[in-house]
Amino acid sequence: MSAIEITLEVNGDPVVGSAEPRTTLADFLREVAGLTGTHLGCEHGVCGSCTILLDGRSVRSCLVLAVQAAGRSVRTVEGLAGPGGELHPLQEAFSELHGLQCGFCTPGFLMTAVELLEERPSPDEREVREALAGNLCRCTGYVNIVNAVLLAADRMREP
């Protein structure tokens, strides 16, 4: 099957590239856009590592074809830090509270948490745990991840 030229917006910038119809959005982001912050764990929609925001909503980028994202807006972990490289409050909190060890699952957790906090600025612990239930971490065991999301929520609510 021949490749198709697509244009999409990634973290505010246009990305033009070609993708075979079978290419997943995750592979396109990593291999064509060069954004390797989106990690591929299971490649069949179980682990949540490749979670990104597509038109503002969390999706697993291994379960979306690149050609389906043509003309759409994508946000990845690379889009979280500020223009001067200052970390997003979620990234700060993950770092401070040791919400990661190997870091493989972290981009997926961050993007899932970004969506949660944009919709629910004051989640309780149960809501955080439920929101993160689709993301697997095999190192830290979730406690520090949940605490980091709650801390980031506190800070993001402050004026």
Place this chain on the structure above:
Amino acid sequence: MEEAVALKAEAGDDALVLAGGQSLIPLLALRLASPALLVDLNRIEGMASIRREDGWLRVGAMTRHREVEEVGGLGEEVPILVDAVPLIGHRAIRNRGTVGGSIAHADPAAEWPGLALALDATVEAVGSRGTRSIAAEEFFLAPFTNALEPDELVREIRFRVPGPGSGTAFVEHSRRHGDFALVGAAAVVHVANDGKVSSARISLIGIGGTAVRAPDGERVLEGGSLTDADVEAAAAACLATVDPPSSVHGSSAYRRHLVGVMVGRALRLARDRARAA
């Protein structure tokens, strides 16, 4: 949609229809499916909508689970949907997965087929010879097998909104939040002015080849007044008729036990809602 139908008609079983992709893309990734052609419905206009019309809730096939969660007022009319839809996978799955895709996929443990049976739904199919309505009870044939012809797509699902005096509920049990249910039960009861049950529908998921209705349990309830004893008798009747498979997640005996528990909980919740309405 005409183009999609024409492509599907031409390629027949060599083509698979891509809706939200939350089941199909994993199947492709694992090489369990390798179609010559994917017919992607995502850019077809007008396939994602939720409309109330003449006692029906008409849900376009490409409506995302998340869009159902966001509809206002469903909690009063069809609380069963408010119970069930948040239990589908995880948030990222519900943002992408579709109602029509779940119906067509016919997973025996998925929520939508059970809801379709409980809410007396019809599946509106469109094919090269036009459209037709298929009753939910005739739609789910076997695991991952539906009643569509090779040239047909699901266009819309029409759920019957239970009228005044009714109560609905859905409950399920899974090992972890977001997992497929080991067993789920949906209940829709209508209580007449005299307090007697005029009709009852019970459906079960996760217990075998397809989502199923449980007519033996329904019959126990009809004409009664939904006492706790009636509910227990209906739950017992349901579990007497099922023979769920064993898996690593739960033995057949455990799932049968869950059928009784889930049916009991769903019926009590539906009853309480009918009385509160």
